[in-house]
Amino acid sequence: TCNEDPTIKTMEDFSGYPFQEPSSSFSSSSPFSSLSVDTQNLRKQIDELSTFSDAPAPSVTRILYTDKDVLARRYIKNLMGLAGLSVREDAVGNIFGRWDGNEPELSAVATGSHIDAIPYSGKYDGVVGVLGAIEAINVLKRSGFKPKRSLEIILFTSEEPTRFGISCLGSRLLAGSEALAEALKTTVDAQNISFFEAAKSAGYAKDHDDLSIVFLKEGSYSAFVELHIEQGPILEEEGISIGIVTAIAAPASIKVDFEGDGGHAGAVLMPSRNDAGLAAAELALAVEKHVLDSGSIDTVGTVGILELHPGAINSIPSKSHLEIDTRDIDQERRNDVIEKIFQSAEMIASKRGVRLSEFRIINQDPPALSHKLVIDAMQSAAKELNLTHKSMISRAYHDSLFMARVSPMGMLFIPCYKGYSHKPEEYASIKDIANGVKVLALTLAKLSSF
Numbered sequence: 001t002c003n004e005d006p007t008i009k010t011m012e013d014f015s016g017y018p019f020q021e022p023s024s025s026f027s028s029s030s031p032f033s034s035l036s037v038d039t040q041n042l043r044k045q046i047d048e049l050s051t052f053s054d055a056p057a058p059s060v061t062r063i064l065y066t067d068k069d070v071l072a073r074r075y076i077k078n079l080m081g082l083a084g085l086s087v088r089e090d091a092v093g094n095i096f097g098r099w100d101g102n103e104p105e106l107s108a109v110a111t112g113s114h115i116d117a118i119p120y121s122g123k124y125d126g127v128v129g130v131l132g133a134i135e136a137i138n139v140l141k142r143s144g145f146k147p148k149r150s151l152e153i154i155l156f157t158s159e160e161p162t163r164f165g166i167s168c169l170g171s172r173l174l175a176g177s178e179a180l181a182e183a184l185k186t187t188v189d190a191q192n193i194s195f196f197e198a199a200k201s202a203g204y205a206k207d208h209d210d211l212s213i214v215f216l217k218e219g220s221y222s223a224f225v226e227l228h229i230e231q232g233p234i235l236e237e238e239g240i241s242i243g244i245v246t247a248i249a250a251p252a253s254i255k256v257d258f259e260g261d262g263g264h265a266g267a268v269l270m271p272s273r274n275d276a277g278l279a280a281a282e283l284a285l286a287v288e289k290h291v292l293d294s295g296s297i298d299t300v301g302t303v304g305i306l307e308l309h310p311g312a313i314n315s316i317p318s319k320s321h322l323e324i325d326t327r328d329i330d331q332e333r334r335n336d337v338i339e340k341i342f343q344s345a346e347m348i349a350s351k352r353g354v355r356l357s358e359f360r361i362i363n364q365d366p367p368a369l370s371h372k373l374v375i376d377a378m379q380s381a382a383k384e385l386n387l388t389h390k391s392m393i394s395r396a397y398h399d400s401l402f403m404a405r406v407s408p409m410g411m412l413f414i415p416c417y418k419g420y421s422h423k424p425e426e427y428a429s430i431k432d433i434a435n436g437v438k439v440l441a442l443t444l445a446k447l448s449s450f
């Protein structure tokens with residue numbers, strides 16, 4: 001391989017895709033002389049949407065089913081209407097905007113992403129894939145194109161795990177997750193508000209608690225493509241416009257609780273303590289150790305939530321709560337790490353005389369591979385638009401991870417500033433976004449004519 005970049009090697013092993021572009025089954029002569037993106041309008045929309053936030057600019061916080069989320073959803077539905085799409089919503093608030101093709105009975109081609117944003121994050125994560133998708137439809141309409149297969153834009157509910165601790169909630173249900181449909185009957189958020197109460201407050205789940213109605217029918221889509229910022233530095237560093245995602249890494253998340261006796265920080269001497277806080281601290285370091293010991297750069301582990309109770313400076317923590325996110329492109333290797341984390345939790349609990357009161361694996365998802373059909377379409381589109389592109393893997397997860405279970409899937413990445421994401425400094429230039437929109441438009445056109 002050209003530059004001994006360990007991830008390239010891994011990507012070839014992992015996605016089975018030779019680094020060199022395979023021959024495309026899509027014709028190179030596209031009827032599209034010019035695809036014009038309304039960059040000014042798109043820029044304005046990204047800024048306007050970011051104002052529906054529970055955090056002060058430049059940060060964006062937009063949590064599922066909050067007032068700001070409902071306003072942002074209304075904003076998107078309005079834009080879908082202005083683009084001439086027929087709009088519908090399902091019981092959990094996945095929103096669909098459809099442009100009927102000449103042969104509407106054929107399964108449609110879909111694209112989409114999410115607009116929910118974790119606390120104090122940026123304007124572009126997910127948003128580029130929703131506003132960009134609507135603009136891609138406008139671009140095709142402006143060029144006089146008429147699809148054979150219908151084109152459908154999906155705004156997925158709750159890609160971020162912020163409110164109910166479950167990532168990709170909307171797309172998991174669309175992909176038919178019985179377990180999730182069941183679990184949501186008893187799921188509550190940190191304020192003890194139930195999922196259904198919250199959904200109803202946002203106008204969803206009116207008279208349903210059997211969420212299997214959200215499941216997509218077999219063959220609903222002939223292909224699914226998601227446009228997203230890279231959330232990594234590669235494209236920007238290498239000056240490449242488009243990332244052709246060939247695979248998405250396998251995410252997992254774990255909730256852990258320790259319980260000890262707590263007590264007075266002054267009066268209780270060290271030998272007679274069983275400090276739940278120190279148990280949590282030790283486990284957090286053990287997560288790092290097990291991830292580093294996997295010997296692969298592709299294994300990552302994060303303790304993004306660590307809470308102590310009662311949380312008083314002069315009181316020994318009697319309870320501690322950790323939430324662990326670990327990922328890898330190699331599912332086996334990731335599962336080994338999870339097993340080692342569990343053994344450490346047990347070992348630490350017995351060594352420190354605290355109780356391991358919870359070790360719950362919330363999700364342990366397999367990785368997803370992009371489909372040749374979609375990869376070829378994305379590559380020939382980028383080529384026809386004379387945009388530099390490279391194949392790459394996604395270490396962040398996306399709704400595409402679950403759409404791959406019900407449809408041939410592919411993702412398009414665009415560069416973002418220093419690879420920043422999940423923080424206010426997240427940024428993508430309108431030029432890069434416009435390139436992504438053009439490649440998406442052409443890819444959708446190719447797939448819809450297939």
Ligand SMILES: NC(=O)N[C@@H](O)C(=O)O
Nearest residue numbers: 125159160161396397398
């Ligand atoms: N794309 C993205 O940020 N997805 C996240 O929810 C993640 O944690 O990967």
Ligand SMILES: [Mn+2]
Nearest residue numbers: 118125160422
């Ligand atoms: Mn995100």
Ligand SMILES: [Mn+2]
Nearest residue numbers: 125126159398
């Ligand atoms: Mn995202």
